[in-house]
Amino acid sequence: MEIALESRIPTYSGGLGILAGDTLRSAADLEIPMVGVTLASRRGYFLQEINNGSQVERRERWDPEEHAQALPAKGSVTIEGRTVWISAWLYVIKGMGGFRQPVILLDTDVAENTPEDRKITHHLYGGDQAYRLKQEIVLGIGGCRMLRSLGFNVDVYHLNEGHSALLTLQLLLRSAYPRESLMPGESPYDIFGVRERCHFTTHTPIEAGQDRFSYDLVNRIMGNIIDQGVLERLAGSNELNMTRLALNMSEYQNGVAKRHAETSEKLFPGYRVSAITNGVHTFTWANSPLAKLFDNNLPGWASEPELLMRADYELPDDELWESHNQAKSELLRNIYRLTSVEMDPELPTLGYARRITPYKRPDLLFSNLDRLRDIARRQPFQVVLAGKAHPRDEAGKRAIEFLHQTISELKGDITMAFLPNYNMASALTLVSGVDVWLNTPQPPLEASGTSGMKAALNGVPNLSVLDGWWIEGHIEGVTGWSIGNGDAGDYARDADSLYDKLDQVVLPLFGQRDEWLKVMKGTISRNASLFHSHRMMRRYAAEAYMR
Numbered sequence: 001m002e003i004a005l006e007s008r009i010p011t012y013s014g015g016l017g018i019l020a021g022d023t024l025r026s027a028a029d030l031e032i033p034m035v036g037v038t039l040a041s042r043r044g045y046f047l048q049e050i051n052n053g054s055q056v057e058r059r060e061r062w063d064p065e066e067h068a069q070a071l072p073a074k075g076s077v078t079i080e081g082r083t084v085w086i087s088a089w090l091y092v093i094k095g096m097g098g099f100r101q102p103v104i105l106l107d108t109d110v111a112e113n114t115p116e117d118r119k120i121t122h123h124l125y126g127g128d129q130a131y132r133l134k135q136e137i138v139l140g141i142g143g144c145r146m147l148r149s150l151g152f153n154v155d156v157y158h159l160n161e162g163h164s165a166l167l168t169l170q171l172l173l174r175s176a177y178p179r180e181s182l183m184p185g186e187s188p189y190d191i192f193g194v195r196e197r198c199h200f201t202t203h204t205p206i207e208a209g210q211d212r213f214s215y216d217l218v219n220r221i222m223g224n225i226i227d228q229g230v231l232e233r234l235a236g237s238n239e240l241n242m243t244r245l246a247l248n249m250s251e252y253q254n255g256v257a258k259r260h261a262e263t264s265e266k267l268f269p270g271y272r273v274s275a276i277t278n279g280v281h282t283f284t285w286a287n288s289p290l291a292k293l294f295d296n297n298l299p300g301w302a303s304e305p306e307l308l309m310r311a312d313y314e315l316p317d318d319e320l321w322e323s324h325n326q327a328k329s330e331l332l333r334n335i336y337r338l339t340s341v342e343m344d345p346e347l348p349t350l351g352y353a354r355r356i357t358p359y360k361r362p363d364l365l366f367s368n369l370d371r372l373r374d375i376a377r378r379q380p381f382q383v384v385l386a387g388k389a390h391p392r393d394e395a396g397k398r399a400i401e402f403l404h405q406t407i408s409e410l411k412g413d414i415t416m417a418f419l420p421n422y423n424m425a426s427a428l429t430l431v432s433g434v435d436v437w438l439n440t441p442q443p444p445l446e447a448s449g450t451s452g453m454k455a456a457l458n459g460v461p462n463l464s465v466l467d468g469w470w471i472e473g474h475i476e477g478v479t480g481w482s483i484g485n486g487d488a489g490d491y492a493r494d495a496d497s498l499y500d501k502l503d504q505v506v507l508p509l510f511g512q513r514d515e516w517l518k519v520m521k522g523t524i525s526r527n528a529s530l531f532h533s534h535r536m537m538r539r540y541a542a543e544a545y546m547r
C-alpha cells in the first residue's frame with residue numbers, strides 16, 4: 001500500500017513504507033530483479049502542523065508528472081459494476097552499480113473515470129471501509145493485471161502486508177481450468193500452483209493493522225469474482241480477512257523479527273511463520289557527516305554494510321565525536337527553526353519519534369514528572385519528540401496533546417521540543433542528531449521497529465523496551481540499554497526501569513566521554529553491521545523467493 005521513494009514524495013506514512021522502499025533500494029544495489037507496485041497517492045498522507053498543542057492535518061499533494069514517467073499501458077478493474085481505468089507511472093530506483101529497479105504507481109485519476117473513481121488512489125489510508133476496499137482492489141487485482149500488460153514476467157509475488165492480498169484472487173482466476181474439463185464438485189482453481197508463487201510478510205500483531213471487510217461490502221463493491229465457497233475457505237467464513245487470505249495463499253510467510261514471528265504464530269494458530277528480521281538501507285540512513293567518516297575509515301561500507309563490524313577498531317574517537325556533533329548541530333538548528341526552542345549542544349539529548357498511538361506508550365517517560373525533574377536537576381538532559389497520529393486515531397491525537405502539555409509543564413526544568421511533521425528527512429536528522437534513541441512500546445506489540453536501527457547506524461545507542469528487533473540487537477552496555485524485561489504490559493515496572501536506567505547508567509556514562517564513545521562504536525559494529533536491508537534482502541531472496 002505504501003512505498004517511501006523520497007522524502008518529498010508522500011507515497012508513505014511510516015515504517016511499513018520506509019521498509020518497502022529500503023527493500024527495493026537494497027534489491028537495486030544487489031541487482032536482484034524486482035518490480036514494486038503501489039498506489040500513486042496523489043494527495044499523500046497528510047502534513048502535520050501543531051496548533052496550540054494539537055495536531056492539525058493539512059492537505060498534501062504531489063504530481064507524479066514531476067517525478068515519474070507516464071507509461072502507455074492502461075488497466076482496469078470492476079468496482080460496483082463499473083469499469084475503473086488505471087494508469088501507471090514509472091519511478092526508477094537506481095542502484096549503486098547503476099541497476100534500475102522499477103516501481104509502478106497505480107493511478108485512477110484519469111479522464112475516463114467518474115469523479116468519484118478518480119479519487120480512489122488519492123489518499124493513503126484515507127476514507128472509510130468501502131474506500132479502502134476499492135483501493136485494495138486497484139492495488140491487488142489492478143496491480144497484477146498491470147504487471148502483465150506492461151510485459152513483466154513475474155515468478156514470485158511478495159505480499160508486503162495483507163493490503164495486496166486480493167492479487168491472489170486474480171492469480172486464481174488466471175489459473176482456473178475450463179468448466180467443461182472439471183468433474184462434478186471439483187474446484188476450477190489451481191490453489192496449490194498459485195500458493196507456490198506467493199510469499200507473505202506480516203508486519204503487525206495489532207488488530208487495526210489487519211483489514212477485514214464484510215461479505216456484503218465485498219459483494220457490493222468487488223462482485224462475486226470467484227466462487228463464494230472457495231473465497232470463504234481462504235479468507236474467513238464471516239468476513240473477508242486480508243491477513244487470512246494472504247496466509248492461506250502463500251507458501252512461505254514471515255514476521256519481521258524473531259519475537260514477532262512467535263507472536264504471529266500465536267495470533268494465527270496452525271500457520272508456520274518464519275522470521276526475517278528487518279534492516280535499513282545503510283546508504284539512505286547514514287547522515288552525511290557519518291557517511292564521510294565511514295568513507296574515510298571503512299571504505300566499501302555502503303555496498304557491503306558488514307564492513308561496519310570493524311567500526312570499534314577503525315573509527316578514531318575524535319572523528320566520530322566530531323561527526324556526531326555535526327549531526328547534532330544540524331538537528332538543534334532544525335529544532336530552533338521549527339519550534340523556537342533553543343537546545344544546548346553540550347547536554348545529552350534523548351530522541352523519541354514514531355507514530356503516536358497508545359501501544360507505543362509515548363507517555364512512559366512522563367509517567368512520573370517529579371521523578372523526571374529530580375533526575376534532571378542532578379543530571380541535566382533535554383528531549384526531542386516527533387510523530388504523527390493517524391487522523392482517526394483519537395487516542396493518538398490526545399497523546400500528542402498530552403506531550404505538548406508536558407512540554408509546557410516541564411519548562412524551566414527540562415528543555416523539550418516537539419518537531420512537527422515527522423518524515424524521512426526529519427527522521428534522518430533526528431536519529432543521527434540525538435545522543436540516545438528511546439523506544440517504549442508495550443511488548444509484544446512492536447513488530448520490529450526500524451528507527452532504532454537507523455540511530456545505531458549513526459552511532460546513537462538505543463534505550464529501549466525489549467521487544468521487536470531490540471531483543472536481537474541489545475547487548476547491555478555494549479549496544480545500548482534495555483528497559484524492563486520484555487514481559488507484556490507492566491506499565492509501572494517499565495517506567496521505573498526507564499527512570500533507573502536513565503539516572504544510574506545512561507546519564508552518568510554520558511559524562512565519561514571515552515566510555516560513551518565505546519558504546520557509540522558498539523552500536524555501529526554490532527547493530528549496524530547486521531540490521532541492514534542488504535542482509536534482509538539476501539535472506540528474502542534465498543529463503544522466500546528462490547524456494
Ligand SMILES: *Cc1c(COP(=O)(O)O)cnc(C)c1O
Pocket residue numbers: 013014015016018353354355422423424427428448449450451452454
Ligand atoms: C524509520 C521510520 C519509521 C519507522 O520507525 P519505527 O521505529 O518503526 O517507529 C516511521 N516513520 C519514519 C518517518 C521513519 O523514517
